[in-house]
Amino acid sequence: MTAENAIADLRSALPEGSLITDPDSLQAYRRDRAEDPNAGTPLAVVRATSTEDVQAVVRIAAREGIGIVPRGAGSGLSGGSSAVDGTIVISLDRMREIRIDPALQMAVVQPGAFNAEVKSAASEHGLWYPPDPSSQEFCSIGGNVATNAGGLCCVKYGVTTDYVLGLTVVLADGRAVKLGGPRLKDVAGLSLTKLFVGSEGTLGIVTEAVLRLVPAQRAPTTLVAMFPTVEGAIGAVVDIKAAMRPSMLEFMDRVTINAVEDMMRMDLDRESAAMLIVQSDESVEIAAQQIEMIEQTCGMHGASEVYATSDPDESEALIEARRQAIPAVEKRGALLLEDVGVPLPRLGDLIDGMRVIAETRGVEIAVVAHAGDGNTHPLIVLDPTDAEQRANAEIAFGEVMDLAIALSGTITGEHGVGRLKQPWLADYLGDDVLELNLRIKRALDPDGIMNPGAVFGAL
Structure with a gap:
């Protein structure tokens, strides 16, 4: 009777229209953008409108021993808001003030x-x-x-x-x-x-x-540099960061360049192995000096083309190319997404290692990166209907994380562990640090109802 009791109490405690139990409507809340294939089906979804709504749901769930999965916009990339069978999804999308x-x-x-x-x-x-x-x-x-x-x-x-x-x-x-x-x-x-x-x-x-x-940020000056080799691009990144703090320093590899060009038709050089997008938002005089130094640095590392602009519309168009990288690559197939990061001097080793993994496993890996801080987003492209390709992609996914750990890096820089990366958390943290994490988790959530299975797995 636990489920029936919980639904009845939720209906009584919440404003009208907040509770969703219709099976067809529940489908929209099962997965986030990671498209976790193991996502479950929730018992109910609550579209909360206030802190008090959330409190009411948590109290009912705690009393009945039911798990809770918080959900925002569903844009997560690590399965952090994937539903679990029999849980209550608390959607916060109505709380917009x-x-x-x-x-x-x-x-x-x-x-x-x-x-x-x-x-x-x-x-x-x-x-x-x-x-x-x-x-x-x-x-x-x-x-x-x-x-x-x-x-x-x-x-x-x-x-x-x-x-x-x-x-x-x-x-x-x-x-x-x-x-x-x-x-x-x-x-x-x-x-x-x-x-x-x-x-x-x-x-x-x-x-x-x-x-x-x-x-408010000053209007930035934007520079784009194309490189015939990834090594040249990464060498430029390291030298730029050693000399200054640009307001943006982004990387796209050849696969990504071609995907973006297919979608946006920006006349990008499809033969380039790498592309850097760099910005300076300093005062006009200092920005000019920085951009000149960046241009020289890129040239020293073999850039085949360098273009700079202070025009706001042109700058925004160039940045949009980077923002659209994941959607552009997604047009090539389903994606397994990662965001592993390493200390900046090891960035070249990480990208080269991912190239070897892609070749070994017979999968395509596109790489975009917040290059200035060593945080990469490898995008493993696959045909989800091809069982062998999916298996190889999942092996590659794990090997990329193993590689990042071996390079003194992290299994996630900004997307979170979620559920998809949970199996690698122990190897990354080590026994002592994992035990400290679990001690805090158990102190605050002794019954394990808060986002069960995410980050720490089953407790």
């Missing part, structure tokens, strides 16, 4: 608001929210907080955790706690706010975030 405080240069944001919506609201006050995932137009702040998302500007401006000052979190017992707040300095007690950033809904559910804003 954004309040800007220009005096404090902060935003108070509900988790369903899109990243781009926060940027737009901040811009009306001459302010800027820097974290900028390529999916900014359709990814939610709640998901960004859950995975500690980064983006194209992170090489200079940092990632989500650098801008989260406070959180309202619903814990596994239904309590709502406020952590941090609208203060730039606050060292009273443990840094619990930071603990929840990147926790992927396994410790609690974020229902509000206080975000730090900064003055």
Whole structure:
């Protein structure tokens, strides 16, 4: 009777229209963008409208021993919001409020608001929210907080955790706690706010975030360089980073260049092995000096073509080519997506190693990267109807993560562990650090109801 009791209590506790139990309607909430083939079917979906809604659901679920899967916009790439059979999915997509405080240069944001919506609201006050995932137009702040998302500007401006000052979190017992707040300095007690950033809904559910804003970014100057070899491009990346902090330093390999050209028709050189997109948002004089130095550096490393522009429309068009990389490659087939990262000096070894894996396993791996901080996004292309190809792709997926660990890297830089990368977490963390993680998880979620199976697997 547990399921029937839970559904009846949810229906009584929630506003009309918040509860979804129709089997056909539940299908839309089973998977995130990772398209996890092992996703289950939830018992119900709750489209929450407030912290109080979330509290009510968590209390009922805790009482009945039912798992909870938090869900934002469903744009995750590691299966972090894949449904589990018999759980309750709490969708936060209706919680979209954004309040800007220009005096404090902060935003108070509900988790369903899109990243781009926060940027737009901040811009009306001459302010800027820097974290900028390529999916900014359709990814939610709640998901960004859950995975500690980064983006194209992170090489200079940092990632989500650098801008989260406070959180309202619903814990596994239904309590709502406020952590941090609208203060730039606050060292009273443990840094619990930071603990929840990147926790992927396994410790609690974020229902509000206080975000730090900064003055609007200066209009950037953008440089694009094409290289006949990957080695030349990576050599330029290392030297550029040694000399300055550009506001963007992105990499695309030949497979990605051709996929983007197929989709966008930008007259990109299809024969180039690699493409760098670099920006400087310093003052006009300093930006000019930096771009000149970057151009010289690219030339020293064999660039076949270098083009720079300070025209805002041209710059945005070039950046859009990078933002559309994953959708463009996706047109070539189904994808297994990763985001492994390594210390910058090992970036060339990582990309070369992935090339060897692709050749050995007979699969295509496109590589895009936030090259300035060593965070790569290998995109393994496959035909999902070909069983042998899928098996080889899954082997390659694991080998890429093993390679990153061997190079002193990480199995995820910004997409999260989710469910797809969970089998590699122990090898990455080691026994002692994994035990500390599990100790915290059990302290905050002793019954294991918060996003069961994500990150830590079965407890």
